[in-house]
Amino acid sequence: MERRICAVVGAGLGNGLALARRFAADDYSVALIGRSRDKLEQLVAEVPGARVVPADAADPASLTHAFRTIRDEMGPVDVLLYNAGSGQWGNFQEITAEGLEAGWRVNVLGLMVAGQAVVGDMIERSAGAIVVTGATASLRGNSGTAAFASAKAGQRTLAQSMAKHLGPQGVHVSYVVVDGVISTPATRERMGDKPDAFFLEPEQIAEAVHFLAHQQRSAWTFELDLRPFGERW
Numbered sequence: 001m002e003r004r005i006c007a008v009v010g011a012g013l014g015n016g017l018a019l020a021r022r023f024a025a026d027d028y029s030v031a032l033i034g035r036s037r038d039k040l041e042q043l044v045a046e047v048p049g050a051r052v053v054p055a056d057a058a059d060p061a062s063l064t065h066a067f068r069t070i071r072d073e074m075g076p077v078d079v080l081l082y083n084a085g086s087g088q089w090g091n092f093q094e095i096t097a098e099g100l101e102a103g104w105r106v107n108v109l110g111l112m113v114a115g116q117a118v119v120g121d122m123i124e125r126s127a128g129a130i131v132v133t134g135a136t137a138s139l140r141g142n143s144g145t146a147a148f149a150s151a152k153a154g155q156r157t158l159a160q161s162m163a164k165h166l167g168p169q170g171v172h173v174s175y176v177v178v179d180g181v182i183s184t185p186a187t188r189e190r191m192g193d194k195p196d197a198f199f200l201e202p203e204q205i206a207e208a209v210h211f212l213a214h215q216q217r218s219a220w221t222f223e224l225d226l227r228p229f230g231e232r233w
Helices: 015-025 037-044 060-073 097-125 146-169 185-190 202-213
Strands: 005-009 029-034 051-054 079-082 129-135 172-178 223-226
Touching (some): 005 015, 005 097, 015 029, 015 037, 015 079, 015 202, 029 060, 051 060, 129 146, 172 202, 202 223
Parallel strands (some): 005 029, 029 051, 079 129, 172 223
16 A cells, blocks of 8 residues: 655644654655755654655645645655745834735745645545644734734634635644744743643644544544643633
């Protein structure tokens, strides 16, 4: 039997690596997609059987080429994990047109391009999963998240539209609202005074994503909130 294919867009330390490890442990062949080949190469040793596919999520031509390479060299994608996400921080008067557009391109345009690249094969098989890493900012905008929140809100509503369109065709689309700070070496260093309960562990996020990708279609989840037990909400 051919191995299943999992593509991780936004592969890097933290969520990206944890997602790749979790699906590789379930005998998926994993494609690691990110802008820096050097950084992706550093991850390969930690993800058995992974393949490096450099691409910029904000560049439709680059992302389309990456998925064409994956299909030609690995096979049709069974699970797409869209983990790319960035945005300019600042209030409405501080953000720039360039910053607003850059966040939209990574969070919304990239999701559309990646999704369109894989759903044809998924629909043909009447099977497949697309899981998007979201944020609390997708649900509300705060003063300092004018650009980021609007990009994440657009991403969430695009994912919802995808879910409603693709669900009847056998493709499960889900959105994970990550409510809190993810534990990485950088965040731990920057917030060294915070207790463990303050952080979300990437491995546990990956476990929840793996669960979503393998739900039975009689009870699919669209939106799942994840937060550390100590987080106020």
